[in-house]
Amino acid sequence: MRFLLAVCISFCLCVPLLAIQATQEAKVIALAIADEIQTGQPVFLELDCGDWTSALTQELSALLIQRKLDLRIARENRVPDFGSEAEEAQSFQLQDYGLDSALLVQVKLNLKWQEQVQRNFFSYRRDRLPVYSFETMQILLPEQRLLKLSSYDFSRPQAREAEASNLRMRWFEPLIAGAAIGSMIFLLWNFD
Numbered sequence: 001m002r003f004l005l006a007v008c009i010s011f012c013l014c015v016p017l018l019a020i021q022a023t024q025e026a027k028v029i030a031l032a033i034a035d036e037i038q039t040g041q042p043v044f045l046e047l048d049c050g051d052w053t054s055a056l057t058q059e060l061s062a063l064l065i066q067r068k069l070d071l072r073i074a075r076e077n078r079v080p081d082f083g084s085e086a087e088e089a090q091s092f093q094l095q096d097y098g099l100d101s102a103l104l105v106q107v108k109l110n111l112k113w114q115e116q117v118q119r120n121f122f123s124y125r126r127d128r129l130p131v132y133s134f135e136t137m138q139i140l141l142p143e144q145r146l147l148k149l150s151s152y153d154f155s156r157p158q159a160r161e162a163e164a165s166n167l168r169m170r171w172f173e174p175l176i177a178g179a180a181i182g183s184m185i186f187l188l189w190n191f192d
Helices: 002-036 050-066 086-091 173-189
Strands: 043-048 102-119 124-141 145-155
Touching: 002 050, 002 124, 002 145, 043 050, 050 102, 102 145
Parallel strands: 043 102
Antiparallel strands: 102 124, 124 145
């Protein structure tokens, strides 16, 4: 019973810490993305970042509003994709918002993997680290002209893949070790 109580208490303490860490990470990412956004025109945001979407939308919107940027919200979340067909682009009218031109900022998350190899004389270890790449496209509406394309890579230094490989011996290293030990035994045996 005490063990179960200790597990519940530790779980209740860890969950808020993870939420605080996620919020801090979202602030860092939002700051990097906000520095890339051009100002001077009304901005429509469209984020597709998986689990990061809600936290990143909140942090990025707060940063842009703090910088006195004209941030707009599309009705019915109907912002045209870059390169969409003409009739889809026709359904999104800037005149409905009282605008002649605007800037569409699309942020998409791509997950990449970075491998780290640690080599010693008799062993090696290979770890895979996730790298979150946030790709930002800035599109001028209604012309749908791509103005700027940038990306920001974010990685958690302590986040390792759950199945990190164990230390492994290279196939020839036991042979070298056996030869070295055998040579030392031979020298000690024959030493006068």
